[in-house]
Amino acid sequence: MARKVTARRVWVSTAAAWLFGFLIFLPILWMVLTSFKTELDAFAMPPKFLLFHWTTENYATVQERSDYVHHALNSIIVAGGSTLIAMIIAIPAAWSMAFAPTKRTKDVLLWMLSTKMMPSVGVLVPIYLIFRDFGMLDTRAGLVMILCLGNLPIVIWMLFTYFKEIPRDILEAARMDGATIGRELIYVLTPMAVPGLASTLLLNFILAWNEAFWTLNLSTLDAAPLTVFIASYSSPEGLFWAKLSAASTLAIAPIIVLGWFTQRQLVRGLTFGAVK
Amino acid sequence: MATQQTQVLGRALLTPAVALLFIWMIVPLAMTIYFSTLHYSLLDSETWSFVGLENFRYFLTDPAFLTALQNTLVLVGSVLAITILLGTPLALLLDQQVIGRSIVRLMVIAPFFVMPTVSALVWKNLLMHPVSGLFAWLATLVGATPIDWFNDAPLLAVILIVAWQWLPFATLILLTALQSQDEEQKEAAEMDGASALSTFIYLTLPHLARPITVVILIETIFLLTVFAEIFVTTGGGPGLQTTNIAFLIYSQALIQYDVGNASAGGLVAVVIANIVAFFLVRIVGRNLEA
Numbered sequence: 001m002a003r004k005v006t007a008r009r010v011w012v013s014t015a016a017a018w019l020f021g022f023l024i025f026l027p028i029l030w031m032v033l034t035s036f037k038t039e040l041d042a043f044a045m046p047p048k049f050l051l052f053h054w055t056t057e058n059y060a061t062v063q064e065r066s067d068y069v070h071h072a073l074n075s076i077i078v079a080g081g082s083t084l085i086a087m088i089i090a091i092p093a094a095w096s097m098a099f100a101p102t103k104r105t106k107d108v109l110l111w112m113l114s115t116k117m118m119p120s121v122g123v124l125v126p127i128y129l130i131f132r133d134f135g136m137l138d139t140r141a142g143l144v145m146i147l148c149l150g151n152l153p154i155v156i157w158m159l160f161t162y163f164k165e166i167p168r169d170i171l172e173a174a175r176m177d178g179a180t181i182g183r184e185l186i187y188v189l190t191p192m193a194v195p196g197l198a199s200t201l202l203l204n205f206i207l208a209w210n211e212a213f214w215t216l217n218l219s220t221l222d223a224a225p226l227t228v229f230i231a232s233y234s235s236p237e238g239l240f241w242a243k244l245s246a247a248s249t250l251a252i253a254p255i256i257v258l259g260w261f262t263q264r265q266l267v268r269g270l271t272f273g274a275v276k
Numbered sequence: 277m278a279t280q281q282t283q284v285l286g287r288a289l290l291t292p293a294v295a296l297l298f299i300w301m302i303v304p305l306a307m308t309i310y311f312s313t314l315h316y317s318l319l320d321s322e323t324w325s326f327v328g329l330e331n332f333r334y335f336l337t338d339p340a341f342l343t344a345l346q347n348t349l350v351l352v353g354s355v356l357a358i359t360i361l362l363g364t365p366l367a368l369l370l371d372q373q374v375i376g377r378s379i380v381r382l383m384v385i386a387p388f389f390v391m392p393t394v395s396a397l398v399w400k401n402l403l404m405h406p407v408s409g410l411f412a413w414l415a416t417l418v419g420a421t422p423i424d425w426f427n428d429a430p431l432l433a434v435i436l437i438v439a440w441q442w443l444p445f446a447t448l449i450l451l452t453a454l455q456s457q458d459e460e461q462k463e464a465a466e467m468d469g470a471s472a473l474s475t476f477i478y479l480t481l482p483h484l485a486r487p488i489t490v491v492i493l494i495e496t497i498f499l500l501t502v503f504a505e506i507f508v509t510t511g512g513g514p515g516l517q518t519t520n521i522a523f524l525i526y527s528q529a530l531i532q533y534d535v536g537n538a539s540a541g542g543l544v545a546v547v548i549a550n551i552v553a554f555f556l557v558r559i560v561g562r563n564l565e566a
Contacts, residue, residue, distance in 0.1 A: 013372040017380045020366055024443065025383035028390065030410060031398045043408045089296060092289035100286030108294065110561050115301045117553030119501045121522040122546040125529050125539050126307035149300040156293060181285060210391040212504035217530065227504070230393040234400075234508040241401055248394040259389035260382050266445075267452045274490045274560045275449050 028252075035059070035245035042241040058246035068229070068247065075225035075251075077140050078215070079208035082147035083155075083201060089148075090155040091197075095189070097156075098163035099171070109160065113272055116153040120213045131218055140223045143215060147208045154269055155204055161273045162196025163189075199265035202258055209255050226251040305546070311539035318533035331540035341541070343516045344524040351435055351520055352499045356492055358439040363446030363491075364484070368476075370447070371454040381451075388444040392504035399437045400426065400509045430510050430518045437505050442498075446491045453487035454480070486559070493556040500549055521545050 033049070034042050041052040062068050097105045127146065128137075136142035166189065174188045212227040219228055230251055233244045259266075267275055312331050316324035335341055366384065374380060387395065403410045404425040412422035425433040457480065465475045501522040506512060512519035512527060519527070525545060529538035 010373045010375065013369060014375040017369050017372070017374040017377070020369065021380035021383035024440070025386055027395070027398055027403060027440065028386055030402055031394075034402055045408050045413060047408075047410060047413050089293050093293035096286035096289040100282040102283065102286070106561065106564055108290070109564065110557050112293075112297055113560060114553055114557055115297050117497055117549055117556070118301065118305070119497075119522070119542075119545045119549045121501050121503065121525050122542040122549070123304035123308055124525065125311055125535055125542060126304040128529065129307075129535070130304075149296065152293065152297060152300075181282065206389060210389070212392040213501070216393075216504060216507060217526070227391050227393045230391065230397060231504070231508045233397055234393075244397060244401065248398060252390050252394055255391070256386055256389045259385065263381070263385055263448065264452075266385075266388075267449050270445070270494060271449060271490050272560050274563050275453055275487045 031245045032249050034242055035249045037242050039242045058242045061243055062247045062250065071224055071226050071229035074140060074223055075209055078143045078147060078225050079205050081144040082151065082208050083204045085148045086152050086155045086204060087201060090152060090159055094156050094159035094163055098160055112153045112156055124217060128217065138219045138221060138223045143219060143223055146214045146218065147211055151204050151207055155200055157272050158200040158269045159196065161268060163193065166192050199262055202262045203265050203269045206255055206259055308539045308542050311535050312543055314536045316535040318535060331536045335537055335540045335544065340516055340524060344519045344521045347431060347518065348500060348520040350431060351502060352496055354435045355439045355442055355499055356495055359442045359446040359495065360488060360491065363443055363450055366447045367450035367454055370451050384447055385444045387440050393508050395441055396437055396505040396508045404433055426510060427514065430514060434505055434509065434518050438502055442495055449487050449491050450484060453484055457483050490559060493552060496552045497549060
């Protein structure tokens with residue numbers, strides 16, 4: 001229920017909110033603007049805000065370097081692959097805990113959560129050595145595996161909270177009508193679970209896309225996703241701000257758009273249902 | 277009540293996930309524990325010997341560890357303070373009637389989706405560059421000397437970057453919590469003549485206590501192991517000024533190739549994270565029963 005609010009108060013809140021929002025968004029906006037400048041304009045002092053020579057040459061340069069496409073493809077494969085495999089392992093597990101819970105279900109869930117709390121750096125040495133000895137350093141398969149395991153607890157948790165919300169009565173009714181578990185799964189559960197599945201998929205794709213501990217430590221070139229490619233700009237030669245901005249814009253734009261669709265699920269996914 | 281058939285099926289479906297997570301948790305951890313008792317260097321991988329707790333003694337008494345621990349605590353504490361002290365008013369503001377609220381929301385959330393290497397490099401070069409950065413220009417506008425962020429205040433620079441990334445998270449969670457607050461209760465308080473301030477202190481703040489706790493715990497777990505932002509901006513330097521525990525372990529493992537020592541450090545990090553995780557798991561667990 002909306003309370004009566006004076007027009008003046010609305011204007012004050014609106015102005016303040018837009019100011020804050022603008023300030024927080026400014027670094028991203030500035031990066032996008034810089035990506036359309038020439039390298040000279042990017043360095044100009046005082047900065048040029050809108051009145052500069054707009055150019056898309058940086059994007060052309062970044063695209064032309066065949067390696068950008070290569071790293072973007074790696075990002076898609078690694079983030080997409082690890083998310084899909086995690087989903088395939090997680091769906092049955094989450095289904096089982098939501099619909100056939102036992103006395104131990106709660107403990108299992110909390111234990112899964114606690115595996116997510118283990119700091120990656122704590123197992124950096126063994127993982128690095130295993131990867132080295134099995135020839136998995138700088139391979140996509142290695143990254144897919146490690147990111148899949150890293151995100152698996154979140155995927156299971158998110159799916160579990162969604163499955164929990166599916167009304168049990170409908171299942172009971174289906175069972176009364178003699179539906180087998182297989183039919184129940186396909187015709188009753190799946191349609192109701194699709195929104196939850198989609199947002200889980202999306203959020204974990206985003207998390208895997210942005211993952212920057214394992215990707216930086218376990219890949220250098222062949223399997224390196226965009227996180228590693230962008231990091232290579234940290235020790236550049238010559239003028240590079242505009243190109244860095246263009247590469248960065250390309251790397252984050254699709255994810256920000258996806259992210260905006262999942263803002264509600266973000267809270268659920270990252271707080272493990274502790275805040276709704 | 278689940279039938280016996282569903283229970284058997286349920287267990288079968290759960291097993292792969294549990295088995296994988298179990299292996300993922302136990303094998304590397306056991307290896308870390310084993311390595312931590314060895315004198316083992318990758319530069320000389322033929323010779324390694326059992327040294328007991330020597331690595332822990334070395335790691336914990338290394339002056340670099342104390343510096344890194346201090347940097348870790350300053351970084352975690354500062355980012356928590358910034359994100360909560362700014363996130364709470366921001367969430368309250370976004371909970372008001374605001375024209376174009378959904379657009380403001382999008383702008384506020386966006387930094388969370390920027391990959392860490394991008395945020396770090398954009399802040400370092402485009403904003404914090406001492407000559408051509410946006411901040412330097414703002415400083416000259418007001419007649420101040422631009423700050424050479426990464427030489428004069430490197431840890432603060434890292435803190436600002438990380439805080440910018442996590443402010444959306446705190447804001448979004450607090451906003452979600454505010455929107456579930458009982459409006460009628462607030463109305464009743466207003467009708468009884470409660471001021472906006474006392475409504476905030478006696479109704480809103482207690483309502484936010486739990487989400488704030490959750491924000492603190494989850495952020496702490498991620499902030500304890502901030503890595504990419506340091507890796508691409510300062511490389512832990514100058515000196516050890518921006519080396520946190522995660523970066524110290526990384527440099528011992530993959531720069532100095534000292535497996536034994538890095539493993540001991542890794543276990544120290546695991547213990548620190550577990551202390552935080554213990555409280556988080558309890559809060560989440562309590563919520564599961566409700």
